[in-house]
Amino acid sequence: MTRMEWYNALAKPSWTPGGGTIGLIWTLLYPVIVVSFGWVFVRAVRGQIPRAVAVPFAINLVANLCFTPIQFGLRNLPLAAADILVVLGTIVWCMVAVWPHVRWVAVAQIPYLVWVGIATVLQLSITAANG
Secondary structure (H helix, E strand, O other), X not given: OOHHHHHHHOOOOOOOOOHHHHXXXXXXXXXXXXXHHXXXXXXXXXXXXXXXXXXXXXXXXXXXXXXXXXXXXXXXXXXXXXXHHXXXXXXXXXXXXXXXXXXXXXXXXXXXXXXXXXHHHHHHHHHHHXX
């Protein structure tokens, strides 16, 4: 069974967005993530902001990149649910950590936070329905 056949066979809430919608949302979010995270990493390396500010951004990046292999490669719904909770929590941590240094980066995370909040509820719903 392909990964999409597996995913389509899962019980999901009626409000689950289609694949095209999910793809479009990530297509819009990734440039914002690249620019804002890149700004933080460059400034931290240059010593213009404390390196500790970059820690939640790094953790978020790793957790975000791990979600698809966990969800679709391992097909491990509980682990994917735990991973997306890390993604959600680190977005909030990123916003709090960077706010005193550069507010536009914190504000730029709002659409990412909203989408991952929705995606977290979706993932937790799918996990519960298929556990």
